[in-house]
Amino acid sequence: MELALNQPAPLFKRLSWFDWLFAAIVVAGGIAAFARYGDFMDGYEKSILLATIPSLVMGGWFWKPFRPLFLVVGALSLFALSLYDGNLARMEETFFLKYLISSQAAIMWMCALFAFATVAYWAGLLARSDFMLKTGTALTWAAVTFGWTGLMVRWYESHQIGPDIGHIPVSNLYEVFVLFCLVTAMMYLYYEARSQARQMGAFVLLVISAAVAFILWYTFDRGAHEIQPLVPALQSWWMKIHVPANFVGYGGFSIAAMLGGAYLLASRGILASRLPKLEVLDDVMYKSIAIGFAFFTIATILGAMWAAEAWGGYWSWDPKETWALIVWLNYAAWLHIRLVKGLRGPLLAWWAVVGLFITTFAFIGVNMFLSGLHSYGEL
Amino acid sequence: MTTASHSFGKSLFELLSSMRFAISLLSILAIASIIGTVLKQSEPYANYLIQLGPFWFQVFEKLGLYDVYHALWFLVILTFLVASVSVCIWRNAPNFAREMKSFREHVSDQSLNAFKHKHEAPTEQTPEALAASAQRYLEGQGYKVKNVPREGGVLLAAKAGSWNRLGYFLAHAAIVIICIGGLMDGNLIFKAQQVLGYKKIETRDIPQSQVPAISRLTPSNPSFRGSVQIPEGSSADVAFLNVADGYLVQELPFVVALKEFRIEHYSTGQPKSFESDVELFDHAGNKIREATIEVNHPLIHDGVAIYQASFADGGTRLTLRGWNLFAPTASEFPLEGTVHQNSTLTSTAGDYTLEFNDFRPFNIENMGGEIETPRDSMSVLGGSPVSDNRHLRNVGPSFQYKLRDARGQAREFSNYMLPLELEGRWFLMSGVRETPTDDFRYLRMPLDADGSIDSYMRLRGVLLNKEQHPEIAARFARQALPQEAWGTEIEDKLKFSAAQVLAMFAEGGFQSLGRFIEERVPESDGERAAGTYLRILELAAFEALQIANREAGLPPRAPDDATGWLVRDTLNSVSDLFVYGAPIYLQLMQFDEVKASGLQLTRSPGQNIVYLGSLLLTLGVFFMLYVRERRIWLRIKPGHALLAMSSAKHTIDFEKEFVQHSQALDTLVK
């Protein structure tokens, strides 16, 4: 009777032994990090670490696949750290480091796997092959695993270069592009599982592949993968929360735009029989914009608070700030049209696509074409 | 009349609260904001004038495009937005508040039957028993349930997610609150005072103390954002606010004194921190506190936040050695200078003004050529992320100055204090440019074995001195010819050629020689002739060096490799002097550095209001987007149950939930 009624049981009863194990490992890891690095952190950074522990636990409880991801990334990162053993030269000597899990190797694997995943999703979409679609999903998971490992190891490597050089790898365009790929892919994987529509991957992976192409160009042409010390303006704990929050926003908007594209094609009959139903595309598009908007709101507020501490004013109409506002207003208008006027269909899909151009400009265009106070990542 | 105004008010109300208007406002605000990111804001007006030309400069100025975000029309848009949101809240508030509370238990059976989402099931249970189990079920699902007895049975009215409506209030009220906070920190008060004629922008470049009261703001000014540059060992009791094409003087409630400004560097040379040790005093001279201000770590005192914003030279004293480059002599003169101050140089060619503009205690330059990646597997991966900063080098102090002639024409120079190694030899570098947008072009002056440019200067003096050319030519000819040929016609010819080459070189360097060859020598012989002349010039210059040494009371130089390079580099450098175009070269011998710290001082009473608004906005957005408002009615009559469901927003999740509740009802009725 209870089961048939599908009553939600109290949270603690719903948790499995694996959930508890996961929580225990996260807490233990947090405590270990605290014990080991606590002396190098200021009060704010300690609070961030403390807040991270329950967030990760809740994240894993809420979205189950996050638990194995976390554990595998953690294990791989620790393995890499133990191979390094404080000596960066081993990057060139140790097989695992050289070819798999030094930061640069892992990130290149991430790039390759995302490219393969894109191909697999498209093959699955065009050939209506469930197997290929599942392969796409698996490859995306693998890419995410390598990418996170790469970032974690990079964090460690940066501290090995010099104690004053180490910093969280979200400080320049190269690092945030990797972050963008990972966040977008994870958000997508979440919605893919919820809506049971893997065909969307063909479109979402396109925007990730574009980011991957940028990373590769940036690495080989500009040597941007080199770890540089932080300029004084970026030496702040705010960076640790402002930047990731922003990328949840960008990730959500990107997914929405790609699904908007899929929607427009399908509504014209192109790939219509292969893609999920229009309502599903529309629904996921809305959800991505909703989560993107919520996090972008937070990110912008955090940015303003950081600015108040670094530049002497929470709002300076600096081009980056202003473009963040433009992006935000754009999606506020989008949400109003959809939720208040109840509009659906191609117009909103078009709008989501155009929104990506606005967002991209705010993300990189501003750094390329406009000058301002945002000093990181000039092209 | 009353009806007319009534209906006007009403239609204004309608307009302001209409969604179409709100969306238009959001779009207009976004587009207006773009303008300010495309056109650089708050630049000196002269820059705009150059960029736009006189006509468009005026048009843009009238439109307020140089400070878009404080322009009247921009504020009007914002005001409309605030009005629109307020009216919208005002209009929706009563409904939404009622809705939040209400269970809508008064719906008629008829309208329930007309619902799009409804599900019917026969039941054997009594209405009361089914109602009780259904209520338990719904409450388990997070619904608030109200049980209303109705004729022949029961009505369960349930709702969930009422906070969605609360979210609406929070988020939209937050917009209003944030805008109000922002306005409090803006310069509205000053604008009003300016319009009424109480305040005026100062545009003259005059000492701060002479700025009249009409352009000064008192310490009680509730909000400001200004900056000030304080040299080490000095203090400031005002900040400057940039407004339009001028500035205002903001008097501070305290005095800031700068003890020391420090820059720390990473091992790679990039800056690691900027710090100012400051002391605050009250106006009576009593020390209030002492602190170190760093980027990202402002000092907040008495509601005024003080930030590390920039740094500059604070008037470094320079001890210099100067040479008159166009005079055919090696004689030098001593000179003292202070950065940000001017000196006058008197010469036969007229007076020059020396404007010292900057001193840099270090310069990090990329001395590398191409980046080579090691040819192994790591290069496939883009190479190691551990950066190899071999190419970055600190090349030591430099100072900049402008040399302005009597007609006001100026060239800018940048001279390095320490020599630089290029191709295995050491040079002193001096950069020159005509306009600030050009890159510096560098003159290289070779050092002698003692590491000084004295040999270079002496040789230059002799080479440019026409009176010494005959002697050089004579020595050269004697050296070049075997003793038998001395005194013959050949020697005369050789002397003549050497004198001619020297004269041309002293006239305009290699360029003069080149021009001569082009004009006089057939093209086929050009290269050979050039080689010959060059050889003559080098050998003659070697003799000139010996003369220079003799005159300076030094022993002659051995004709070795080092001397050969010294002669060649000197010839190149002297030839470049004709392009360098400066009458003097100044060598930095010693400096006594004084740094200045650029501080930004702000008072923003609206900040906490803005933060409160931000908090509400975040909460509101989450409630609106993630709390789904739903209602369920269950009308139970003996033998029959009807489930109806509604939501303001229909989503796939809603459909799914409806299916779930319908199935639950099917289970419950059994």
Ligand code: HEM
């Ligand atoms: C900067 C300005 C504004 C922002 C950022 C903003 C933001 C939002 C957001 C995010 C929603 C959520 C959509 C939802 O889930 O219901 C919303 C809903 C709404 N907004 Fe705005 N809004 C703004 C201005 C306005 C204005 C000017 C109006 C009035 C004309 C308005 C009226 C509404 C209404 C009626 C709703 C629907 C509330 C509901 O049914 O739950 N908004 N707004």
